[in-house]
Amino acid sequence: MHAFEVLADPVRRRILEFLGSGEMASGEVVEAIRAEFGITQAAVSQHLKVLRESGFARVRAEAQRRLYSLDASGLQSVDAWVGQFRSFWEPKLDALATEIARGKRERRSAPMTGRAGKRA
Structure with missing residues (x-):
């Protein structure tokens, strides 16, 4: 499956957003996605499988738990x-950064007036 086909699905994008915050147990992913999208555990598991197989997520076993994390290769x-x-x-964006820096320099170098420290 092409990377953009994987990302076209809002459920998979949301799972990636969760995993971007750090490693999560599969049960945590299922509960969060079920609460937000109202889909079954089996459907969430299928989305996790697609993310794993396409290089967007990885899984590791820890005792009985499966922990998912973001895989940057996808x-x-x-x-x-x-x-x-x-x-x-x-x-x-570079031009915008230049203009912002110029505005900050001009405000810093503007003379102060005598009233309440406001600049002229």
Whole structure:
């Protein structure tokens, strides 16, 4: 399954958001997703399987528990694809950062008035 097909599903995106905060037991993922989306444990397990098999999540066993964590390898392919478009927005973001810095410098160097410390 292509990375964007995996990410097209809102349940899988939400699971990734949870895993982005740190490792979670499968039961915790199931409860959180069930509460938010109203789907069954089996459906959540299927989404976890898709995330695992496509390189977005990894699982490790700890006694009877299965602990899931984010796997960055799936996100790397997304980043590589998006990377080809960075040239469209990076110059604009750089220009914005320059303007913000210029405004801060101008406010710092503006003379102070005598009333309540307000700048002129």
